[in-house]
Amino acid sequence: MSLEVRTLEASDFAGWLRATRLGFHRPATVGDEEIELRRPYTDLARTQGAFDDGRCVATFRSMPRDLTVPGGAVLPASAITHVTVSATHRRRGVASRMMANELAATAERGEPLAILIAAEYPIYGRFGFGPAAGVTEWHVDTARAGLRPPGDDEDGRVELVDPADVLKSGPELHERVRVQVPGSINRNDRWWELFTGKVRMSADEPWKEPIFAFYRDSSGRVDGLAAYTVADEWHGMYPQAPLEIKNLIAATPAAERALWRYLLSIDWVTTVRTGFRAHDDVMPLLLADRRAARVDNSSDFLWLRFVDVPRSLAARTYAAPGTVVLDVLDPYGYAAGRFRLEVSPGGTATAEAAPSAAPDLTLTAADLAALYLGDESAVRLATIGQVTESRPGTAAQVDALFRTSRKPWAIDGF
Incomplete structure (x- = not known):
């Protein structure tokens, strides 16, 4: 039986979510709460499925996003995500059909660019996408690292804050930051709700509330935000607590340096994993021993495709x-x-x-x-x-x- 590729009706959504889970090798069960949370934030007109005898076996959707380009301008872009094909229906051209539909719709909507995060490198070049912004992830041995002294412009302070503070001040900070960083996109309200734990999208996705820190300049303005978790690990009576950065953004050089200095000097923390940073992040330059920052991963990340x-x-x-x-x-x-x-x-x-x-x-x-x-x-x-x-x-x-x-x-x- 030939596969039917089309945009979704409301009645298709639960089956589409199940197919998405299976496509990413996750359990297929979808609870009513997850359906209710995801449905209002999924534009069915931008969401496709491939159906075999009524069962969804492939998924694809896009979202409107604003992409910052060099110089600080932002362009509307179609952000493509949730691209899956069930293992039983691979190599039948399903993804190609859905991509062709999306590119035609992108052109019709007047979005000059399409963007995506490629799960596998060889897939998207044939559709005209190229790797446009990469990431590097470091593992820092804090005992070896050492830190350069603060600069004269670091006259602010780092303070620990609550999720409610992040919801209040984080969006404005991010807007200031993202126009400085080519390759970045805007964040909607749901992003911040998920980031702070106000909303949990799925009960089977583990979530640990991060510790949140602001950097405030001398006037009290929030110029930086860090979110991180620390594991409670001991070797006998010796703490060996790894710290994992979930997010670090800074609107000024002083804020960026101060947040890194704070994160790399927390008591009990022996290693810091930086998460995905720019290839030329300044963090290693702040260390007295730059070899203490070992590259764990350096890879392509954001892929881009021209429509106009x-x-x-x-x-x-x-x-x-x-x-x-x-x-x-x-x-x-x-x-x-x-x-x-x-x-x-x-x-x-x-x-x-x-x-x-x-x-x-x-x-x-x-x-x-x-x-x-x-x-x-x-x-x-x-x-x-x-x-x-x-x-x-x-x-x-x-x-x-x-x-x-x-x-x-x-x-x-x-």
């Missing part, structure tokens, strides 16, 4: 003036074409289709996505033959244009 190339290119700022014609290859067609990017001395840009212009650099939509936020180098891609220069030196010019002072960082998954 001119709008996306014109939205960000650039590091140098110049003009380049990009010949973008995209079998799906959304990003295909030649585009002239002209950057002014101030870093702002215009971008337009230029079908008759001679190309300077030929690359795929996925390659352009990898360059867009500043995570990848065109020279590196040219070295392995992944992008092609028609004009010698273009790859270096593109790097000069797209260069950012800091690596992009997707602060949150979705």
Whole structure:
């Protein structure tokens, strides 16, 4: 029997949740409370399922999000999530059909970008997505680390706060932070409710309330937030308590340094796991012995796909003036074409289709996505033959244009 792929009706939702659980190798039972909590936050018009004789066997949905790009502008993006295919229905093109539907809907909604977190690396390149912002996770031996002394600008204080304080002050802080960080997205009210434990989405998902800390500047303004847990572990009479960071955001350098210094000097804590941070996070630079910070994981994280190339290119700022014609290859067609990017001395840009212009650099939509936020180098891609220069030196010019002072960082998954 052929599979039916379609958007959901309200009556499909419980079966869709069960299929999602099975797709991620979790028990299929879904309680009424979970259905009631998830349903209001799931837009059925943006949610697809594949059905075999009435049973949901594949899932897919998207959410509207705002993505920060270099320079601080935000672009509407389709954030794709909950992509699963049951083990019994793999290799039948189901995910491809759902992705094709979503890209068409993304274009119709006027969202210039689609984004996702790739569970497996090889899957999404064929759909035109490229890895656009990576993450690194460190394991810090606090006994070896040592800490640089505080700077003169660290005249604020770190204080422990309650979840209610986080719900009150966290959203405003995050809005200030995310416009500074290319690759970050907005957080809705439900994110904060889940983060603070006000809402539990599923009874079978373990949750331990974090300890929350604010950094306040000398005027009392909240400039930083850290959330962490500490395990109660002892070896005989010696405490060996590992600390795990759940979230750390800072609107100022002083707040960032002060929060790291606090977390790395808590009594009884012998190791700190940082969670997913930017590739170039400053934490190791704060240590007297940088070897005390061992990289546990360094990987791609946020993947990006162009739907409207001119709008996306014109939205960000650039590091140098110049003009380049990009010949973008995209079998799906959304990003295909030649585009002239002209950057002014101030870093702002215009971008337009230029079908008759001679190309300077030929690359795929996925390659352009990898360059867009500043995570990848065109020279590196040219070295392995992944992008092609028609004009010698273009790859270096593109790097000069797209260069950012800091690596992009997707602060949150979705």
